[in-house]
Amino acid sequence: MRMTGAEIIIKALRDQGVEIIFGYPGGAVLPIYDALFKQNDIRHILVRQEGGAVHAAEGYARSTGKVGCVLVTSGPGATNAVTGLTDALLDSIPIVCLTGQVPTHLIGNDAFQECDTTGITRPCTKHNWLVKTPDQLARVMHEAFHIAGSGRPGPVVIDIPKDVQLAEGDYVPPSMVEHPLYQPKTVGDEKAVQRAVELIADAERPLFYTGGGVINSGRRACETLQKLVKATGYPITSTLMGLGAYPSTDGQYLGMVGMHGSYESNLSMYNCDVMINIGARFDDRVTGKLSEFSPKSKKIHVDIDASSINKTVVVDVPIIGDAGTVLDQILKEWQAKGHRPDKEALSKWWSQINQWRARKSFSYKKSDKIIKPQYALERLRDLTRGHDTYFTTEVGQHQMWAAQFLELNEPHRWMTSGGLGTMGYGLPAAIGVQLAHPKSLVIDVAGEASILMNIQEMSTAVQHQLPVKVFIINNQWMGMVRQWQELIHGGRYSQSYTAALPDFVKLAEAFGGIGMRAETPAELDGVIKEMMKTDKPTIVDVCVDQKENCYPMIPGGRAHYEMILGDDQDISTATPDEGLVLV
Amino acid sequence: MNAPSPATQRHVFSVLVNDEPGVLARVIGLFSGRGYNIESLAVAIVDAERSLSRITVVSIGTPQILEQIEAQLNRIVPVRKVVDLTRQGATVEREMALVKVNGSGASRMEALKVAEAAHAKAKDASPEAFIFEITGTAGEIDNFINLMKPLGLIETVRSGVLGLARGNKTV
Ligand SMILES: Cc1ncc(C[n+]2csc(CCOP(=O)(O)OP(=O)(O)O)c2C)c(N)n1
Ligand SMILES: [Mg+2]
Numbered sequence: 237m238r239m240t241g242a243e244i245i246i247k248a249l250r251d252q253g254v255e256i257i258f259g260y261p262g263g264a265v266l267p268i269y270d271a272l273f274k275q276n277d278i279r280h281i282l283v284r285q286e287g288g289a290v291h292a293a294e295g296y297a298r299s300t301g302k303v304g305c306v307l308v309t310s311g312p313g314a315t316n317a318v319t320g321l322t323d324a325l326l327d328s329i330p331i332v333c334l335t336g337q338v339p340t341h342l343i344g345n346d347a348f349q350e351c352d353t354t355g356i357t358r359p360c361t362k363h364n365w366l367v368k369t370p371d372q373l374a375r376v377m378h379e380a381f382h383i384a385g386s387g388r389p390g391p392v393v394i395d396i397p398k399d400v401q402l403a404e405g406d407y408v409p410p411s412m413v414e415h416p417l418y419q420p421k422t423v424g425d426e427k428a429v430q431r432a433v434e435l436i437a438d439a440e441r442p443l444f445y446t447g448g449g450v451i452n453s454g455r456r457a458c459e460t461l462q463k464l465v466k467a468t469g470y471p472i473t474s475t476l477m478g479l480g481a482y483p484s485t486d487g488q489y490l491g492m493v494g495m496h497g498s499y500e501s502n503l504s505m506y507n508c509d510v511m512i513n514i515g516a517r518f519d520d521r522v523t524g525k526l527s528e529f530s531p532k533s534k535k536i537h538v539d540i541d542a543s544s545i546n547k548t549v550v551v552d553v554p555i556i557g558d559a560g561t562v563l564d565q566i567l568k569e570w571q572a573k574g575h576r577p578d579k580e581a582l583s584k585w586w587s588q589i590n591q592w593r594a595r596k597s598f599s600y601k602k603s604d605k606i607i608k609p610q611y612a613l614e615r616l617r618d619l620t621r622g623h624d625t626y627f628t629t630e631v632g633q634h635q636m637w638a639a640q641f642l643e644l645n646e647p648h649r650w651m652t653s654g655g656l657g658t659m660g661y662g663l664p665a666a667i668g669v670q671l672a673h674p675k676s677l678v679i680d681v682a683g684e685a686s687i688l689m690n691i692q693e694m695s696t697a698v699q700h701q702l703p704v705k706v707f708i709i710n711n712q713w714m715g716m717v718r719q720w721q722e723l724i725h726g727g728r729y730s731q732s733y734t735a736a737l738p739d740f741v742k743l744a745e746a747f748g749g750i751g752m753r754a755e756t757p758a759e760l761d762g763v764i765k766e767m768m769k770t771d772k773p774t775i776v777d778v779c780v781d782q783k784e785n786c787y788p789m790i791p792g793g794r795a796h797y798e799m800i801l802g803d804d805q806d807i808s809t810a811t812p813d814e815g816l817v818l819v
Numbered sequence: 820m821n822a823p824s825p826a827t828q829r830h831v832f833s834v835l836v837n838d839e840p841g842v843l844a845r846v847i848g849l850f851s852g853r854g855y856n857i858e859s860l861a862v863a864i865v866d867a868e869r870s871l872s873r874i875t876v877v878s879i880g881t882p883q884i885l886e887q888i889e890a891q892l893n894r895i896v897p898v899r900k901v902v903d904l905t906r907q908g909a910t911v912e913r914e915m916a917l918v919k920v921n922g923s924g925a926s927r928m929e930a931l932k933v934a935e936a937a938h939a940k941a942k943d944a945s946p947e948a949f950i951f952e953i954t955g956t957a958g959e960i961d962n963f964i965n966l967m968k969p970l971g972l973i974e975t976v977r978s979g980v981l982g983l984a985r986g987n988k989t990v
Contacts, residue, residue: 354841359852363896366840383896417837418896543890546883 248377262309264336290320295668311349326655330389362390370405387420424557439510440581448477449515457560473501499597528795630686660689749773792818861979921971
């Protein structure tokens with residue numbers, strides 16, 4: 237079938253089941269925008285900056301398990317997308333990003349709005365293509381979806397010169413495109429599974445440590461995980477990216493692990509004798525000081541990406557495969573062998589864990605005069621309980637408090653920038669989530685500094701009538717920066733005060749949304765309830781204690797057992813010299 | 820280049836890739852982006868019909884890093900196969916160099932003698948200079964160049980190491 241490159245693109249998107257694409261037009265993509273104009277199957281969401289388009293696609297993808305789609309122009313359109321692409325790469329989010337390019341005969345001439353898009357995005361994508369003839373376009377499009385969505389998901393870029401969009405070529409449907417070069421292994425090696433199950437069965441102080449890989453694997457993987465955790469009776473902790481794969485309200489769940497994770501999960505990591513890592517990557521935020529990371533444990537590591545194995549932590553039983561498939565294999569083997577947990581050892585382990593738990597490491601000093609940020613999140617948690625809610629976050633203290641205090645009992649309901657830590661992620665991501673779940677309550681837990689990084693997307697939310705809620709934990713500081721300055725720079729607050737803040741209520745109104753403010757604990761519940769009822773994009777300015785720091789915390793270069801717990805302790809000496817260079 | 824510390828090893832990797840635009844940039848970018856060492860690099864098309872290129876790359880690292888290099892190379896989509904030749908077993912390793920040496924004056928005869936002893940062939944001879952072609956292991960080439968230095972070494976170019984597994988094993 238002959239059609240123009242632009243038509244091929246639209247047809248391929250449709251055949252890939254794409255319903256929504258996030259984008260921003262420009263000279264080098266006008267033919268694609270024209271083809272979009274002439275059809276009704278694919279809805280285009282006009283953002284206000286291309287970075288917002290990628291984060292919105294990430295929110296869409298993460299909350300649905302589908303591939304997110306982006307369309308941007310050449311040059312500045314492509315470079316604006318780079319942060320989002322890098323974010324998606326680090327958090328393994330499937331994105332197909334189409335970029336316009338100057339016509340093929342001008343490539344390399346420093347033409348208007350030319351940039352070396354494939355060169356710039358090579359290190360921040362799973363793969364990318366420059367398509368030089370329309371005949372290649374359909375095949376590349378289908379391959380792009382295959383690569384973005386399978387194996388360890390990630391972003392891909394297709395760079396399409398304008399002449400290729402206008403010229404005619406042949407279309408081929410997805411069914412006629414094979415992918416000989418990319419066929420990730422999903423089934424775990426049976427022998428490795430058997431060895432893993434033996435270790436699991438013989439454990440005396442076991443710990444499940446699960447990450448975003450379980451969520452990427454899908455709902456079924458999460459269900460199998462729950463069955464396995466229940467069958468064993470073992471404790472489980474999660475990374476920031478894995479929250480929701482296992483219900484956070486369940487008794488076997490120890491809370492998040494890592495730098496701002498719970499005391500009990502970090503001490504369990506340090507003291508366990510068998511660690512069962514499923515879909516997590518021993519990130520530095522989790523391991524703390526590497527030489528003292530979980531020194532007494534035998535480690536099982538399930539990951540679909542072979543390069544995650546032994547990258548930072550050398551493990552005893554690596555299993556390369558899809559988290560859900562391997563969990564099925566492990567559960568089956570556990571049942572087939574009729575394994576029972578070692579009751580006596582396990583109850584000893586649990587009583588140890590419960591002692592750590594009793595330390596209540598997320599506790600804070602309550603106040604009835606000033607809104608404590610933790611209190612704001614507790615109220616948000618309690619008042620949204622039972623509602624169909626999705627949370628996104630920005631980056632900073634508020635993000636960590638959200639991870640500590642919110643209840644996440646299902647996968648796909650927690651969208652946060654974990655690997656890259658991108659301020660400005662949360663609002664566009666919430667827009668993507670709201671589009672995928674129009675009836676649900678979608679809340680971006682924000683900081684007043686982060687939200688200003690992509691505040692223009694309020695306009696997108698208003699245009700597309702997306703009633704996202706931005707819940708600003710407004711401490712008037714880049715709180716996380718200030719906290720680190722207290723930790724390692726003698727409290728010299730260099731540039732971390734967010735001066736000249738806008739009036740967020742008026743700002744919301746100026747965009748055509750709704751603005752609200754809570755200044756005292758007494759006002760908070762009413763404002764949250766009001767927020768939950770609005771049918772428009774809403775900003776809630778929660779004025780919180782400006783001095784609060786986020787605890788517990790493992791300072792850079794410290795081991796899990798060296799957590800600091802807040803409690804009025806002098807934190808300025810908590811970081812060892814070798815920790816000063818760490819971020 | 821840094822001298823290898825005791826814990827590091829030198830490995831030769833064979834990387835079969837689809838011959839397509841940017842593939843070499845992906846491979847090299849991986850090494851620079853992740854801070855891996857490139858000791859030597861050689862690349863050429865080996866099967867035009869199947870558009871197959873073969874890259875031989877020599878790196879130095881700890882066993883953990885060398886394992887990572889193999890795994891990371893395997894993530895690159897147009898990479899069809901990666902073999903750590905050194906880990907796999909005995910290999911034949913060869914490199915070629917062209918070495919330009921001063922050919923005038925007293926050292927002229929001496930240069931020819933050294934070349935003959937090293938089985939290097941004179942590919943160009945003018946009254947002023949020779950170009951010798953030498954093929955051997957990287958160490959043999961180092962030796963040859965060192966011997967030529969006092970005789971008036973002018974310029975050197977090296978192909979980078981090529982390697983194949985011994986016996987009938989293939990990549
Ligand atoms: C794009 C970007 N720039 C800089 C940083 C570094 N950074 C991390 S947290 C933070 C402060 C965030 O302040 P705010 O949004 O007010 O959150 P708070 O910590 O106060 O809750 C900064 C600047 C970042 N993560 N992302
Ligand atoms: Mg703040």
